[in-house]
Amino acid sequence: MIGREQELKQIEDLNNSGHFEFLVMYGRRRVGKTTILQEFSRKHNVIFYSAQEKNDSLNLHDFSKTVQLHFDGQFIAPFQNWEDAFAYVTNKSFDKKTVLIIDEFPFMAGSNPSIKSMLQHEIDLHWKGLRIFLILCGSSVSFMVNSIMGYESPLYGRMTSSMEVLPFDYLDSAKFFPGYSIEEKLTAYGILGGIPRYLNAFSPNRSIQENLEREILKNGSFLNDEPMNVLRMELREPGVYNSILEVIARGSNKVTEIADNIHEEKSKCSKYLMTLQAIRLIEKKTPCGEPETGKKTIYTLTDHFFRFWYRYVFSNKSYYDLLGPAEAAKEIMSELSDFMGLAFEDICRQYLIRQARLRKLPFVPAAIGKWWGNNPAIRAQDDIDLLALNRKKTEGIFCECKYTNRPMPMEEYEDLTIAAKAFPKDMKKHLMFISRRGFTAPVQKRAAKEGAVLLTTEDLF
Numbered sequence: 001m002i003g004r005e006q007e008l009k010q011i012e013d014l015n016n017s018g019h020f021e022f023l024v025m026y027g028r029r030r031v032g033k034t035t036i037l038q039e040f041s042r043k044h045n046v047i048f049y050s051a052q053e054k055n056d057s058l059n060l061h062d063f064s065k066t067v068q069l070h071f072d073g074q075f076i077a078p079f080q081n082w083e084d085a086f087a088y089v090t091n092k093s094f095d096k097k098t099v100l101i102i103d104e105f106p107f108m109a110g111s112n113p114s115i116k117s118m119l120q121h122e123i124d125l126h127w128k129g130l131r132i133f134l135i136l137c138g139s140s141v142s143f144m145v146n147s148i149m150g151y152e153s154p155l156y157g158r159m160t161s162s163m164e165v166l167p168f169d170y171l172d173s174a175k176f177f178p179g180y181s182i183e184e185k186l187t188a189y190g191i192l193g194g195i196p197r198y199l200n201a202f203s204p205n206r207s208i209q210e211n212l213e214r215e216i217l218k219n220g221s222f223l224n225d226e227p228m229n230v231l232r233m234e235l236r237e238p239g240v241y242n243s244i245l246e247v248i249a250r251g252s253n254k255v256t257e258i259a260d261n262i263h264e265e266k267s268k269c270s271k272y273l274m275t276l277q278a279i280r281l282i283e284k285k286t287p288c289g290e291p292e293t294g295k296k297t298i299y300t301l302t303d304h305f306f307r308f309w310y311r312y313v314f315s316n317k318s319y320y321d322l323l324g325p326a327e328a329a330k331e332i333m334s335e336l337s338d339f340m341g342l343a344f345e346d347i348c349r350q351y352l353i354r355q356a357r358l359r360k361l362p363f364v365p366a367a368i369g370k371w372w373g374n375n376p377a378i379r380a381q382d383d384i385d386l387l388a389l390n391r392k393k394t395e396g397i398f399c400e401c402k403y404t405n406r407p408m409p410m411e412e413y414e415d416l417t418i419a420a421k422a423f424p425k426d427m428k429k430h431l432m433f434i435s436r437r438g439f440t441a442p443v444q445k446r447a448a449k450e451g452a453v454l455l456t457t458e459d460l461f
Contacts, residue, residue, distance in 0.1 A: 027165030167194030
């Protein structure tokens, strides 16, 4: 199993506590939650029940069978109700440790909302005094956050730990392709992002272009219509959400621009954007160092594969069908460097975060992200690919990320020094440049003189 050491350690620590534990585990679809729970279950004697999207009586029947086989080795009959089922678990756990995992809990509670109250009753009256480890897991992030952990939930305050399972970063994603070059690993991450199920769809024994052809562009392949399937599972009006995701993937990132492009009212568009945030497909950003409530808000796709799919596959489906998967893959590869720009900025951001944790930066940043705004030095709008600020905003790292096909020229160096002038003169400023193709000789000479840091893709690993 690749990665997930921290997640497994958290579950093991809870399991070894010696008293009642209640973990709420959630994360977007395909992120690998069930795989983590299965890996834990292989090492322990657990009750693992995976709820399904069916009516309440059938879920109760299946749950009854699961717990009876675990405790008694045979299935006699389903319990009359959920109270009896949970009471049975209680009775069987008085003198032993019990680990109860309910995967896709929203399917179970969705068909019978009172299950949450029944669980709360059993926890308060009995389970808190027993060695029971309860794990509720779900892919509906909004349901798990609001209906399980939220203040109005019957289960509010009973949870002893929570875990949001996040996509892999670029370093863990690279482990799926041990034979790839550094550039190929970065490209694979830029296309697929960090969702394990998507990374597994690409064969490490085929080139990027061959994988594009076979696993994304070929009709019937898993990744060919995966984003559409995710929206259908999560949302009632996938058509409008498709339009929003497409225009964001193409560069429209302000709510007014998005609303204009999809021909919807701004207020209605804002509600759609909130829903997409809740299911972790987009995120709301403000310039680094500025409050989240600021007016310079933009929206970006959190998932690189969704950005790739909506930019290429969704927008050009009819054209690619005529072109054929092989020619379409070849055409995409020819313009991939431009697409990789945003992905490369994200990779560089992750690199800075890792370096900060290792205490290898000049300071531990309080904020890391993109910055944009007015630059008084040039009396115009300006931006910085990556900015890291200390808590008092008296020191900063100014970083330029270039995924171009040529060594970075002096003009780019000068652009960053000008952008840095948007910040106070007395701020201590560190310049950093990360370039795919290295740097021209004049840039190297100036960086050595001024103490700027020059990095290439090899330094990121």
